[in-house]
Amino acid sequence: DADVTQTPRNRITKTGKRIMLECSQTKGHDRMYWYRQDPGLGLRLIYYSFDVKDINKGEISDGYSVSRQAQAKFSLSLESAIPNQTALYFCATSDAGATGELFFGEGSRLTVL
Amino acid sequence: AQTVTQSQPEMSVQEAETVTLSCTYDTSESNYYLFWYKQPPSRQMILVIRQEAYKQQNATENRFSVNFQKAAKSFSLKISDSQLGDTAMYFCAFMKPRAGNQFYFGTGTSLTVIP
Numbered sequence: 001d002a003d004v005t006q007t008p009r010n011r012i013t014k015t016g017k018r019i020m021l022e023c024s025q026t027k028g029h030d031r032m033y034w035y036r037q038d039p040g041l042g043l044r045l046i047y048y049s050f051d052v053k054d055i056n057k058g059e060i061s062d063g064y065s066v067s068r069q070a071q072a073k074f075s076l077s078l079e080s081a082i083p084n085q086t087a088l089y090f091c092a093t094s095d096a097g098a099t100g101e102l103f104f105g106e107g108s109r110l111t112v113l
Numbered sequence: 114a115q116t117v118t119q120s121q122p123e124m125s126v127q128e129a130e131t132v133t134l135s136c137t138y139d140t141s142e143s144n145y146y147l148f149w150y151k152q153p154p155s156r157q158m159i160l161v162i163r164q165e166a167y168k169q170q171n172a173t174e175n176r177f178s179v180n181f182q183k184a185a186k187s188f189s190l191k192i193s194d195s196q197l198g199d200t201a202m203y204f205c206a207f208m209k210p211r212a213g214n215q216f217y218f219g220t221g222t223s224l225t226v227i228p
Contacts, residue, residue: 031214040122042204042218090158100146100214102206104158 006105019078023091032074037088081112119219136205153201
């Protein structure tokens with residue numbers, strides 16, 4: 001089983017709908033992240049969380065919200081989806097140690113019609 | 114702000130040949146880490162190699178090696194003996210330990226290995 005699991009893997013929805021992307025991890029890491037990938041733009045940080053009580057906005061947080069339900073769970077919500085939120089979304093984790101490596105989920109491809 | 118630039122959107126290489134992917138970055142930090150991630154068609158993000166800025170020795174991982182030029186702020190990835198499985202998007206990334214290990218990614222280089 002994957003250490004970082006994202007659901008759903010793929011989702012098609014309509015403009016104005018509320019969407020939640022969920023992420024759970026078994027790595028025991030405190031730090032969790034949501035990234036968005038668009039062609040030609042690389043990965044951009046939406047939100048990040050260092051622990052359950054610490055949530056921070058990233059580079060492109062407008063139109064998104066997050067919830068850290070537990071150390072292992074970090075969900076991303078689009079309250080009212082719009083077509084330019086069509087993208088590949090990644091959840092990632094890291095520990096607070098010096099290695100700093102990000103461990104990624106398998107991605108959630110969201111299409112907003 | 115940190116920026117990471119990958120100036121080669123697409124590259125190709127013959128199987129068994131060597132290819133170098135370029136990456137430059139801009140920072141005022143003295144302590145940082147650099148990474149190359151690989152994203153094959155499966156879309157999974159896989160760590161290829163990591164370099165600590167305070168280490169002068171270039172990192173190597175089997176067929177993958179880097180040329181880290183700190184003064185020039187350059188971090189290129191060399192893939193030797195290219196294999197079909199190396200076909201993927203490659204992302205260069207910069208991480209600063211301060212402010213929570215924030216990562217900054219380049220826009221990626223799409224590499225195709227030709228049989």
